[in-house]
Amino acid sequence: MSKLNTHYLGLELSSPVIAGSSNFTSAVSSIVEAEAAGAGAVVLKSLFEEQILSQASSLSDKSSYPEADDYLAWYTRNNTIDNYLDLISDARKSVKIPVIASINCFSGEGWTDFAEKVQSAGANALELNVFYLPVDMHQTGTQAEKMYYSLVSDLKKRLSIPISVKISSRFTNLLNVAYQMYNHGAAGLVLFNRFYEPDFDINTMKITAAPVLSNPIEKRYVLRWVGMVSALNIEMAISASTGVYSAEDAIKYLLAGADSVQVCSALYKKGFSVIKEINNGILNWMIEKEYSSIRQFRGLLNYRNVENPSLFERTQFMKHYSSYI
Ligand SMILES: Cc1cc2nc3c(=O)[nH]c(=O)nc-3n(C[C@H](O)[C@H](O)[C@H](O)COP(=O)(O)O)c2cc1C
Numbered sequence: 001m002s003k004l005n006t007h008y009l010g011l012e013l014s015s016p017v018i019a020g021s022s023n024f025t026s027a028v029s030s031i032v033e034a035e036a037a038g039a040g041a042v043v044l045k046s047l048f049e050e051q052i053l054s055q056a057s058s059l060s061d062k063s064s065y066p067e068a069d070d071y072l073a074w075y076t077r078n079n080t081i082d083n084y085l086d087l088i089s090d091a092r093k094s095v096k097i098p099v100i101a102s103i104n105c106f107s108g109e110g111w112t113d114f115a116e117k118v119q120s121a122g123a124n125a126l127e128l129n130v131f132y133l134p135v136d137m138h139q140t141g142t143q144a145e146k147m148y149y150s151l152v153s154d155l156k157k158r159l160s161i162p163i164s165v166k167i168s169s170r171f172t173n174l175l176n177v178a179y180q181m182y183n184h185g186a187a188g189l190v191l192f193n194r195f196y197e198p199d200f201d202i203n204t205m206k207i208t209a210a211p212v213l214s215n216p217i218e219k220r221y222v223l224r225w226v227g228m229v230s231a232l233n234i235e236m237a238i239s240a241s242t243g244v245y246s247a248e249d250a251i252k253y254l255l256a257g258a259d260s261v262q263v264c265s266a267l268y269k270k271g272f273s274v275i276k277e278i279n280n281g282i283l284n285w286m287i288e289k290e291y292s293s294i295r296q297f298r299g300l301l302n303y304r305n306v307e308n309p310s311l312f313e314r315t316q317f318m319k320h321y322s323s324y325i
Pocket of ligand 1: 192
C-alpha cells in the first residue's frame, strides 16, 4: 500500500489529490491521463439541471444564471445526457480510480430521477454542485438553506452511493450548514465552489467576466473553514477545492483536516503533470517529517487539535492587525 493511500466518502484513494470538475474531466482520454499522473479520483465535468430537464432543447432561452449559460453553451455543442452516462460507464471501465459524477443544480424539481441513472451507470459517488443565488428580498436565509437540505435528503433516499455537496463559502453560519448537510444525509462537503464573478469594463461600459482561474492566495480563506468544519464531531468527509497548485498547498489542507484536495486551475496552468508533482512533494515532506501515512498528520492543525484554536477566529486577526506596523 502506498503512503499516500487515504479515504474520501468511504472510497479508497491511492492519493488525496483529485482531478476536480472541469473541462479536463469531460473525456475518457483525459481521465485516463489524470489516473496516469497519480490522481486519487476524478470528479467529472458537471451536467446541469437545466440540461437534464430540457435535454438541452430550449437552451436558446437565456437562463437567469450567467455561469450556467456559459457552461450550457459548451454542453449544447458537445454533450447530451446519454453522452454523460456513457462517459461515466466508459470512465469506470478505463480507470481503476473512483469516478465521481457531478450535477450542477439549484432545485430538487423534476430531475432527481436522473441521479439514479448516474448511479446505475457506475459512478462511485455523486458531487452536487449546488448553485442557488437568492434574488428574492422576501426569502430569508433559512428558507434558502432549506432548499439545499431537502435536495440532499431527497437524493439520499434514492441513492446508495455517497453524496457530497460542493457549496459556496457564503453562508452566515457555515458550521451549521455543514451540520445540517450531515443530518440530511451528505457524506461529504467540497469547500468551495467557484463562480463566475462579474467585473466591469469602464472603457466599453460593459459587464465582463472576472478571471476564471484561482490564485493560490485564495486558499487562506478556505483553510480556516476546512480547519473548523473538520473539527466538528460529525462523520463528514471534506475535499478542499481552491488554490491547490503545489504540495505545500495540499499539505496545508490535509493538516487542516481535509480528506482530499481537488486541483482544477492548476491543471489549466500546468497540465496533469502537476498531480505527479504534488504527490511527490507530499511524499518527500512525509519522509522528512517521518510520517508513514496521511492518517498520521491529517487534521493535526485543525480547530480541535491545535493548541490555540482561537487563532482560527476573527478576533485574533483583529488583534494581529492592530499590532501590525
Ligand atoms: C474552467 C473551469 C470550469 C469549471 N467547471 C466546473 C464544473 O463543471 N463543475 C464544478 O463543480 N466546478 C467547476 N469548476 C470549479 C472547479 O472544479 C474548482 O472547484 C474551482 O475552480 C476551485 O479550484 P481551483 O482553485 O483548483 O481552480 C470549474 C472551474 C474552472 C476554472
